[in-house]
Amino acid sequence: xxxxxxxxVLCLACGFCSLLYAFSQLAVSLEEGADGGGGKPQAAVASxxxxxxxxxxxxxxxxxxxxxxxxxxxFSLCYWNPYWMLPSDVCGMNCFWEAAFRYxxxxxxxxxxxxxxxxxxxRLEETMTMLKSAIIFSIKPLQFHxxxxxxxxHSFKGRLDSWSFLQTFNYTLYPITFPSENAAEWKKLFKPxxxxxxxxxxxxxxxxxxxxVDTDIVFLRPVDxxxxxxxxxxxxxxxxxxPEHEEPRIGWYNRFARHxxxxxxxxxxxxxxMNMTRMRRKYFKNDMTxxxxxxxxxxxxxxxxxKLNITWGDQDLLNIMFSHxxxxxxxxxxxxxxxxxxxxxxxxxxxxxxxxIFILHGNRGVYHDDKQPAFRAxxxxxxxxxxxxxxxxxxxxxxxxxxxxxxxxxxxKIYKIFIKQLAKSVRxxxxxxxxxx
Numbered sequence: 001x002x003x004x005x006x007x008x009v010l011c012l013a014c015g016f017c018s019l020l021y022a023f024s025q026l027a028v029s030l031e032e033g034a035d036g037g038g039g040k041p042q043a044a045v046a047s048x049x050x051x052x053x054x055x056x057x058x059x060x061x062x063x064x065x066x067x068x069x070x071x072x073x074x075f076s077l078c079y080w081n082p083y084w085m086l087p088s089d090v091c092g093m094n095c096f097w098e099a100a101f102r103y104x105x106x107x108x109x110x111x112x113x114x115x116x117x118x119x120x121x122x123r124l125e126e127t128m129t130m131l132k133s134a135i136i137f138s139i140k141p142l143q144f145h146x147x148x149x150x151x152x153x154h155s156f157k158g159r160l161d162s163w164s165f166l167q168t169f170n171y172t173l174y175p176i177t178f179p180s181e182n183a184a185e186w187k188k189l190f191k192p193x194x195x196x197x198x199x200x201x202x203x204x205x206x207x208x209x210x211x212x213v214d215t216d217i218v219f220l221r222p223v224d225x226x227x228x229x230x231x232x233x234x235x236x237x238x239x240x241x242x243p244e245h246e247e248p249r250i251g252w253y254n255r256f257a258r259h260x261x262x263x264x265x266x267x268x269x270x271x272x273x274m275n276m277t278r279m280r281r282k283y284f285k286n287d288m289t290x291x292x293x294x295x296x297x298x299x300x301x302x303x304x305x306x307k308l309n310i311t312w313g314d315q316d317l318l319n320i321m322f323s324h325x326x327x328x329x330x331x332x333x334x335x336x337x338x339x340x341x342x343x344x345x346x347x348x349x350x351x352x353x354x355x356x357i358f359i360l361h362g363n364r365g366v367y368h369d370d371k372q373p374a375f376r377a378x379x380x381x382x383x384x385x386x387x388x389x390x391x392x393x394x395x396x397x398x399x400x401x402x403x404x405x406x407x408x409x410x411x412x413k414i415y416k417i418f419i420k421q422l423a424k425s426v427r428x429x430x431x432x433x434x435x436x437x
Contacts, residue, residue: 112170113138113227114210116145116200120176120193124155126215126367129383131160133219135169136385136392137425139432140224144171145204147196166387177203182300189303195314197269201276202296208277214270216367218360218382220422226336226359229273233330238282240273240330241318242337247348250341258309259316260287260323267322267329269315270361271337285324335421337361340372343411356420374411377402378418393430396423 115134119127127146134142146156153173160171176193178186189195197212204210209230211223229240244266245251253266261267283292288301302317310316322329334342334349338357342349352358360379366372367379381399385391400419406412 110141112141112143113223114143114145114204114207115223116147116197116204116210116212117215118147118176118193118196119152119156119215120149120191123215124152124159125383127156128159129379130213130215130217130219131169132385132387133382134223135163135166136382136387137219137221137429138168138223140227142169142223144169145174145200145207145210146171147174147176147193149176149193163387174203179300182303185303185307189307189313191313195317197272198299198314198317201274201279204276205280208275210274210276212269212272212274213359214361214363216362216365217271218362218379219358220356220360220378221358221425222428226271226273226332229330229332230275233275236327237330238275238278238328239322240332241267241269242271242332242334244268245341245348246334246350250345250348253319256311257316257319259306259320261316261319262322262326262329263331266319267315267331268337268339268361269318270339270363271359272318273330273332282325282328284321284328286321287324335359339363340366340375340411343374343414344372346410347414347417352417353414356417356422356424358421360418372411373406373409374403374415374418377406378422389430392426396426 117127117130127148131144144160148156153175156171156173163169176196178196178199186195186198187193200210200212209227211227233240243263244253246265248254248265251265253261254264257266279295281294283294284298285292286298286302288305293301298321299317302320306316306320333351335352335355335358337359338349338352339361340363342352347353360375362372362375362379364371366375368376370376377399381395381402385395396419399422400415403412403415403418406415
């Protein structure tokens with residue numbers, strides 16, 4: 001009996017020692033992972049822990065332990081010493097949790113918002129103004145995917161590199177590329193390079209989600225807010241766009257289209273949010289075959305069938321696709337893609353009247369002529385704005401004065417919707433802490 005008792009005691013002792021050793025080794029691995037090789041923890045990390053942490057640890061306070069101070073006495077002890085060699089006035093469990101918190105804090109990836117644009121011809125300045133508006137108001141970092149003709153790459157690189165001090169964005173430049181066997185057909189579809197957007201899910205294979213915008217877009221609120229629509233997608237939705245028209249009596253698709261289109265008035269693809277992982281996986285219903293086709297297989301057959309009937313190129317092809325797969329599209333309100341059509345004959349975007357314009361879309365070249373001076377005034381204000389805080393703060397008053405000069409037009413009569421959200425975005429920018437800007 002005594003022999004068995006001794007074996008049990010010995011096993012318990014070995015198990016306890018093994019547990020202590022495992023505890024020590026785990027602490028070592030966590031600390032090395034957190035500090036990249038065992039350097040001293042930074043003061044900022046210590047401050048974070050002292051405040052109870054952020055996110056799920058917000059307000060939790062320091063970890064307490066009985067019979068001692070409620071913190072490790074000295075962070076330099078957390079190199080790590082083995083558990084049984086810690087001084088008596090240091091709480092080993094506390095050190096363990098602090099290392100775990102530091103490790104968890106550092107490995108959490110910062111979510112980037114991916115934004116793509118296609119620029120050809122004389123679109124450099126428009127594109128730079130769009131990118132600037134995205135940077136000024138957005139909170140999370142941005143990853144730009146810029147598809148441009150070869151002769152524009154040098155100019156894009158020079159301009160974007162001059163903004164590198166901001167450290168809030170990265171960018172990648174890509175050439176314009178189409179499937180080699182049908183490149184000529186895709187290039188001449190609608191405007192030069194416009195159909196490049198159709199191939200983004202196939203080119204950017206490592207990107208899960210993406211916001212595509214035309215070059216003539218100006219953001220009047222953070223990209224973060226439209227990016228958040230991705231979380232509102234149901235299980236069948238793969239993309240989001242706004243309606244082409246709010247008022248069917250002036251709608252183009254419902255009056256003139258010679259092909260299928262989405263909903264009552266079609267959709268506009270100038271602002272298109274995509275879950276590209278889902279797009280690549282989905283098999284689409286179509287009117288060409290009973291067999292469902294994936295994104296890469298359906299584009300060319302659609303073009304061949306409808307190329308004599310489509311007017312707006314790639315946008316028409318998207319309308320055809322989603323007309324047969326309506327369950328796959330999330331439709332967001334018109335204020336997220338506000339165009340001259342929403343006010344040229346009188347205001348017909350109720351959401352913009354109530355909350356202001358969120359994304360301004362100056363299609364039909366209205367940023368560069370006098371047909372819609374309200375659109376041009378907003379574009380010019382942001383084009384001439386620098387990243388300096390005082391410059392951003394002071395853009396509103398001069399802009400409002402310019403907009404008041406446009407009241408002779410239908411869009412100008414409701415000029416306040418052009419600055420309502422913009423004013424809020426400026427206020428919010430300066431209400432955020434410097435780290436969030």
